Amino acid sequence: MAGNANGAVSAETQRAVEQFLYRQAEVLDERRWDDWLPLFTDDGLYWMPVSEDQDHGEGVPNIFYEDAFLMDMRIKRISHPRAHSQRPPNRMSHVVSNVVIDAEDPETGDIVARSRFHVSEYRNDEMRHFAGKYRHELARTDGGYRIRLQRVDLVNVEGPWEYVLQYWL
Amino acid sequence: MNTNGGFDVDRLVEPDRVHRACYTDEAVFDLEMERLFHKSWIYVGHESQVPNPGDFWTTMIGKQRMIMSRGDDGRVHVLYNRCPHRGALLCPEQHGNAGKAFRCSYHAWQFYMDGSVRQIPVRDGYDNTRLSMDSPDARVKPAERSGSYRGFVFASLSADGPDLETWLGGARVAFDDMCDRAPDGEVEVVPNCFRVVQKSNWKIFLENQLDALHPSITHESTGVAASAVERDYEDRTGEKPPMSYGMLSAFSLPFEKWDSLETVGFPHGHCILQGYMGLRPRDPDTLEYEAVMEKAYGKERAQEILGVNIHHVLVYPCLSVQSPLQQLRAVRPLGADRTLTEIWHFRLKGAPEAIYRRALAYYYHVNSPSTMVNADDLHNFWSCHQGLQLDGGEWVSFHRNAGQDTETDGVITSVTGMSEAPMRNQFRAWKEYMAAGA
Numbered sequence: 001m002a003g004n005a006n007g008a009v010s011a012e013t014q015r016a017v018e019q020f021l022y023r024q025a026e027v028l029d030e031r032r033w034d035d036w037l038p039l040f041t042d043d044g045l046y047w048m049p050v051s052e053d054q055d056h057g058e059g060v061p062n063i064f065y066e067d068a069f070l071m072d073m074r075i076k077r078i079s080h081p082r083a084h085s086q087r088p089p090n091r092m093s094h095v096v097s098n099v100v101i102d103a104e105d106p107e108t109g110d111i112v113a114r115s116r117f118h119v120s121e122y123r124n125d126e127m128r129h130f131a132g133k134y135r136h137e138l139a140r141t142d143g144g145y146r147i148r149l150q151r152v153d154l155v156n157v158e159g160p161w162e163y164v165l166q167y168w169l
Numbered sequence: 170m171n172t173n174g175g176f177d178v179d180r181l182v183e184p185d186r187v188h189r190a191c192y193t194d195e196a197v198f199d200l201e202m203e204r205l206f207h208k209s210w211i212y213v214g215h216e217s218q219v220p221n222p223g224d225f226w227t228t229m230i231g232k233q234r235m236i237m238s239r240g241d242d243g244r245v246h247v248l249y250n251r252c253p254h255r256g257a258l259l260c261p262e263q264h265g266n267a268g269k270a271f272r273c274s275y276h277a278w279q280f281y282m283d284g285s286v287r288q289i290p291v292r293d294g295y296d297n298t299r300l301s302m303d304s305p306d307a308r309v310k311p312a313e314r315s316g317s318y319r320g321f322v323f324a325s326l327s328a329d330g331p332d333l334e335t336w337l338g339g340a341r342v343a344f345d346d347m348c349d350r351a352p353d354g355e356v357e358v359v360p361n362c363f364r365v366v367q368k369s370n371w372k373i374f375l376e377n378q379l380d381a382l383h384p385s386i387t388h389e390s391t392g393v394a395a396s397a398v399e400r401d402y403e404d405r406t407g408e409k410p411p412m413s414y415g416m417l418s419a420f421s422l423p424f425e426k427w428d429s430l431e432t433v434g435f436p437h438g439h440c441i442l443q444g445y446m447g448l449r450p451r452d453p454d455t456l457e458y459e460a461v462m463e464k465a466y467g468k469e470r471a472q473e474i475l476g477v478n479i480h481h482v483l484v485y486p487c488l489s490v491q492s493p494l495q496q497l498r499a500v501r502p503l504g505a506d507r508t509l510t511e512i513w514h515f516r517l518k519g520a521p522e523a524i525y526r527r528a529l530a531y532y533y534h535v536n537s538p539s540t541m542v543n544a545d546d547l548h549n550f551w552s553c554h555q556g557l558q559l560d561g562g563e564w565v566s567f568h569r570n571a572g573q574d575t576e577t578d579g580v581i582t583s584v585t586g587m588s589e590a591p592m593r594n595q596f597r598a599w600k601e602y603m604a605a606g607a
């Protein structure tokens with residue numbers, strides 16, 4: 001994939017990628033589960049490693065490492081009427097920023113993009129805060145971008161967890 | 170009557186019910202730390218967390234911050250994380266390698282990995298003072314006792330009490346079962362510790378571990394979702410779904426299935442839950458592994474090891490172990506209403522990679538911070554802890570199958586897997602520890 005170290009992507013591409021990231025965040029913030037899986041390619045992965053140094057997810061511990069089947073399982077679980085920890089449900093609010101496009105494939109239009117996020121999560125009278133960076137490998141398809149691999153690195157990844165994460169950040 | 174610390178242990182704990190103050194009262198918590206966590210053996214870590222000289226890993230025993238270190242001589246030491254000079258933490262970081270010696274960040278006193286003094290700056294300043302360099306006051310204080318069972322390191326902050334193996338008793342099976350399942354006879358830690366805080370009393374977690382009635386109720390949503398995805402996987406790929414999905418779909422088993430399990434209670438509060446769903450699958454990976462095991466141990470012994478039917482072992486009050494899947498959760502109480510769990514998994518030395526992948530899958534699905542399983546347990550623990558603070562009742566009920574357990578030589582066998590015998594056994598030990606300190 002061609003590098004674009006000098007940021008030589010068109011304003012249009014930059015904008016389209018940003019819009020995609022914002023819309024993905026919105027799907028989570030609005031808990032629009034039907035819209036989640038279509039954001040990914042059929043073989044797409046959502047990955048949150050246990051350390052920033054980790055360069056692969058296969059065969060090692062991860063916080064998230066999910067394909068379409070596992071993501072679907074998670075959606076089915078939180079949608080079940082007796083998912084006790086979803087009563088009351090949690091809500092999130094994302095801010096995604098600092099979007100840098102690392103690469104754009106001149107042939108396919110596939111993208112590698114970096115960005116930063118802040119997420120506030122509310123549940124059971126309590127707020128939690130998460131921050132970190134995303135790395136998106138996007139496939140350009142007829143229907144717009146779709147995620148081949150989303151990598152999520154939390155700034156406090158090795159810290160103790162107050163409770164757990166019920167779905168993706 | 171054991172009246173002490175302003176409360177009466179006999180009145181808090183009855184054979185089939187316990188008073189809510191056991192969970193919610195900070196004074197009870199403080200006494201538990203003193204009489205239970207600072208008296209009994211507590212799991213510190215696995216030797217393979219500190220493979221090289223100079224390696225250290227920090228953790229907690231009750232309220233004490235401790236260091237597990239590896240000396241030049243290869244020995245593992247357990248020390249208080251405190252500089253004897255003016256009290257600074259010797260290792261403020263969770264783990265690392267200290268090289269030849271710990272060097273305090275404040276005035277550079279240096280200590281070997283066993284805590285003995287290596288060097289003290291301006292040493293002559295101590296001439297003719299009351300601090301002698303070879304006195305215990307100058308060194309890092311070690312735990313009163315420490316020991317290892319098959320690589321699992323425990324320490325006790327009390328000089329008295331049974332030795333480690335005697336204390337473990339029947340609970341040794343947790344480590345025997347895990348290590349024996351390795352063709353090389355030992356396990357190695359995967360150096361990743363998930364730390365998850367539960368907003369509830371530490372006992373609520375331990376009582377849950379052998380509670381065979383709860384899975385199909387607490388985890389119904391996950392069981393149902395996993396079963397649906399298993400079917401979908403088969404429809405869409407024409408292949409069998411990954412075995413790891415079965416770790417989750419098992420939660421949709423009707424609870425009668427869990428009743429076929431059996432609980433056994435040992436002295437000191439340790440308990441085991443016997444029986445395991447899908448313990449011995451017949452897929453090619455398992456068969457390959459079993460062939461390796463037979464080569465290592467001989468057919469008869471290998472079959473004996475593989476036939477051990479343990480679901481869960483509780484090493485009271487500090488550990489929940491799932492030996493067939495090489496998982497371990499260490500309990501670190503932070504307060505009456507807050508508990509940290511340190512979650513580890515292990516590799517069976519000499520076993521094929523595919524067998525490790527099962528432990529890893531369980532570590533991910535059940536024990537990681539994105540768990541679809543513990544999410545609901547932790548919710549229930551929090552919920553119990555909230556309810557126990559109310560005046561809507563004074564007692565917690567452990568009546569299920571009470572009076573039906575059989576006891577031989579201090580070993581208690583329950584009449585059914587869903588008996589509350591393990592909880593009764595834990596509180597029997599709790600009462601002994603709490604009364605003994607009076």
Ligand code: FES
Pocket residue numbers: 252253254255256257273274275276277278
């Ligand atoms: S406090 Fe450690 S050297 Fe002074």
Ligand SMILES: [Fe+2]
Pocket residue numbers: 377383384387388542546
């Ligand atoms: Fe559970």
